[in-house]
Amino acid sequence: MKSIESVLHEHRLFPPPAELAADAAISGMDAYKTLVAEAEADYNGFWGRLARETLTWKAPFSKVLDESNAPFYTWFEDGELNASYNCLDRHVEAGNGDRVAILFEADDGTVATVTYQDLLQRVCRFANAFRRRGVKKGDRVVIYLPMSVEGVVAMQACARIGATHSIVFGGFSAKSLHERLVGVGAVALVTADEQMRGGKALPLKSIADEALALGGCEAVKSVIVYQRTGGKIQWNADRDLWMHELAQAEASTCEPEWVGAEHPLFILYTSGSTGKPKGVQHSTGGFLLWAAQTMKWTFDWKPTDVFWCTADIGWITGHSYITYGPLAVGGTQVLFEGVPTYPHAGRFWDMIAKHQVTVFYTAPTAIRSLIKAAAVDEKVSPSNYDLSSLRILGSVGEPINPEGWMWYYTNIGGARCPILDTWWQTETGGHMISPLPGATPLVPGSCTLPLPGIMAAVVDETGQDVPAGQGGILVIKRPWPAMLRTIWGDPERYQSSYFPEELGGKLYLAGDGAVRDPVTGYFTIMGRIDDVLNVSGHRLGTMEIESALAANALVAEAAVVGRPDEITGETVIAFVVLKGARPEGEEAVKIANALRAWVSKEIGPIAKPRTFDLATTCLRRVRARSCAGCCVR
Numbered sequence: 001m002k003s004i005e006s007v008l009h010e011h012r013l014f015p016p017p018a019e020l021a022a023d024a025a026i027s028g029m030d031a032y033k034t035l036v037a038e039a040e041a042d043y044n045g046f047w048g049r050l051a052r053e054t055l056t057w058k059a060p061f062s063k064v065l066d067e068s069n070a071p072f073y074t075w076f077e078d079g080e081l082n083a084s085y086n087c088l089d090r091h092v093e094a095g096n097g098d099r100v101a102i103l104f105e106a107d108d109g110t111v112a113t114v115t116y117q118d119l120l121q122r123v124c125r126f127a128n129a130f131r132r133r134g135v136k137k138g139d140r141v142v143i144y145l146p147m148s149v150e151g152v153v154a155m156q157a158c159a160r161i162g163a164t165h166s167i168v169f170g171g172f173s174a175k176s177l178h179e180r181l182v183g184v185g186a187v188a189l190v191t192a193d194e195q196m197r198g199g200k201a202l203p204l205k206s207i208a209d210e211a212l213a214l215g216g217c218e219a220v221k222s223v224i225v226y227q228r229t230g231g232k233i234q235w236n237a238d239r240d241l242w243m244h245e246l247a248q249a250e251a252s253t254c255e256p257e258w259v260g261a262e263h264p265l266f267i268l269y270t271s272g273s274t275g276k277p278k279g280v281q282h283s284t285g286g287f288l289l290w291a292a293q294t295m296k297w298t299f300d301w302k303p304t305d306v307f308w309c310t311a312d313i314g315w316i317t318g319h320s321y322i323t324y325g326p327l328a329v330g331g332t333q334v335l336f337e338g339v340p341t342y343p344h345a346g347r348f349w350d351m352i353a354k355h356q357v358t359v360f361y362t363a364p365t366a367i368r369s370l371i372k373a374a375a376v377d378e379k380v381s382p383s384n385y386d387l388s389s390l391r392i393l394g395s396v397g398e399p400i401n402p403e404g405w406m407w408y409y410t411n412i413g414g415a416r417c418p419i420l421d422t423w424w425q426t427e428t429g430g431h432m433i434s435p436l437p438g439a440t441p442l443v444p445g446s447c448t449l450p451l452p453g454i455m456a457a458v459v460d461e462t463g464q465d466v467p468a469g470q471g472g473i474l475v476i477k478r479p480w481p482a483m484l485r486t487i488w489g490d491p492e493r494y495q496s497s498y499f500p501e502e503l504g505g506k507l508y509l510a511g512d513g514a515v516r517d518p519v520t521g522y523f524t525i526m527g528r529i530d531d532v533l534n535v536s537g538h539r540l541g542t543m544e545i546e547s548a549l550a551a552n553a554l555v556a557e558a559a560v561v562g563r564p565d566e567i568t569g570e571t572v573i574a575f576v577v578l579k580g581a582r583p584e585g586e587e588a589v590k591i592a593n594a595l596r597a598w599v600s601k602e603i604g605p606i607a608k609p610r611t612f613d614l615a616t617t618c619l620r621r622v623r624a625r626s627c628a629g630c631c632v633r
């Protein structure tokens with residue numbers, strides 16, 4: 001957690017570039033304030049107008065927001081639409097079928113170009129294949145794929161037939177995949193033989209096989225496999241099918257399934273402060289509206305833009321700003337299979353120049369690691385690349401430190417591109433607090449002001465507003481269309497986690513601390529107020545890692561805390577009381593390595609503790625998160 005003094009100390013102000021402001025979707029602070037006032041004066045009218053203007057509806061909605069069953073809100077409920085129609089068909093019908101939808105760059109640098117017409121046909125073929133395999137509206141499909149056009153195709157194909165997708169990030173273990181397959185009751189699983197990352201082929205199908213072998217997912221009738229590498233895999237003829245063979249056999253047109261606006265578009269698991277990860281359920285209409293609207297407002301999207309979001313489709317950022325937002329507005333985007341450091345740490349800058357990227361959206365961890373790489377090796381410095389195509393930069397997933405911000409602004413943006421520090425969450429569906437590139441003067445490290453229609457506030461533990469300059473709890477005071485609808489299968493947990501009684505039961509509790517600047521009113525996020533860690537922008541629950549460790553036969557008890565880290569924001573530190581004697585030297589290293597591998601197997605490599613303290617005898621103080629453990633030795 002940051003200190004308030006350090007936050008309020010920052011006074012550098014960067015006004016929006018005049019040229020960008022002149023032509024922006026929201027041009028100048030007065031235009032921003034007009035929209036904010038419109039939302040305040042007529043909340044339903046404001047959201048209804050945006051929904052009608054931004055999306056194409058099969059059947060119009062008669063009511064905007066229904067609060068009668070709060071906090072289970074519904075939006076545009078009797079309206080009907082289809083997300084894939086909005087992302088694909090309507091652009092083709094408008095004569096933009098030849099526009100490039102995706103510039104895919106593989107790990108090895110090979111580029112494939114996919115137009116809207118191509119993408120629509122690929123989605124239709126795959127949607128038909130799903131239907132032929134009996135997958136229908138309301139069914140759940142788990143997708144465990146690498147960053148690929150096929151990933152986007154699989155998600156859009158689900159949306160086309162009204163199936164609800166649940167993506168599992170390719171870095172999760174068989175056990176995590178299994179939990180999610182069982183959790184959502186999947187009828188089909190889409191995976192790949194292997195994934196390519198940093199020049200290495202990593203298994204996916206064999207992990208999927210392992211997950212299915214754990215039992216309890218007999219409802220999974222089809223395992224559809226994208227052939228990425230041609231690597232050797234086990235084949236189960238009863239259920240395994242090649243994606244390309246299925247698609248080849250199908251027609252390239254497919255009537256979309258028109259669904260109600262509240263129909264669940266997807267379920268995405270994320271870590272909470274207690275227990276198992278939560279299946280965050282999103283709607284079709286409200287989610288898609290906000291994904292598209294924020295493309296226009298936050299990223300000031302224009303038809304000439306080449307947009308690049310470096311997130312993985314396995315996280316919410318990839319859902320909103322790869323699969324849905326950029327396609328809903330008919331944009332051209334870069335999709336990258338690999339990692340920023342392969343074959344060298346200048347890869348991002350090289351790709352920006354090569355694809356003439358205009359809007360670049362990445363995470364502070366990536367920026368910090370590339371700053372370090374450039375400091376060590378001049379050859380990968382951004383100054384060696386022509387980055388003049390850029391006009392807007394974005395940051396997401398974790399706090400960006402002012403030094404990282406200034407480097408990004410100066411060295412990547414050439415001191416002419418606004419940086420949008422976008423604060424949001426898996427649960428919020430899209431940006432909530434963010435500067436607008438043609439309106440908001442920027443302050444390094446601050447996500448500035450809520451987007452129009454988003455009623456963000458900082459309150460105390462009883463739900464009362466706190467004065468500016470005083471830290472407090474970040475809440476959203478009114479429902480918004482893209483908010484999660486529930487936690488899959490656990491409505492009570494939805495209510496108690498996000499609308500706690502202590503705050504009056506009506507405020508959405510984000511789980512972050514925040515402070516507002518007394519002069520500008522700008523928000524700065526102080527960090528999580530619960531036991532959720534943010535490691536390289538990945539959200540991890542301490543309890544989840546503790547339970548994984550406690551399940552190991554050597555472990556009597558475990559406690560996990562986050563330690564600040566220069567590059568990754570936080571790292572995971574585990575304090576473990578072993579059942580046997582406290583190990584020394586080599587033996588301690590061996591056990592720590594075994595426990596690290598164990599966590600990797602139980603959850604996934606992203607959750608591996610960086611260091612272990614096996615000399616711990618009492619975890620009371622660690623558990624209270626009152627110390628970094630140095631006094632427990």
Ligand code: PRX
Nearest residue numbers: 396397398399421422423424425426525539
């Ligand atoms: O703590 C906040 C942090 O990431 C959390 C949400 O994580 P997740 O659901 O995985 O979504 C990440 C991508 C949207 C938040 O509760 N966070 C996200 N963006 C920022 C941030 N912290 C500070 N500044 C941000 N811009």
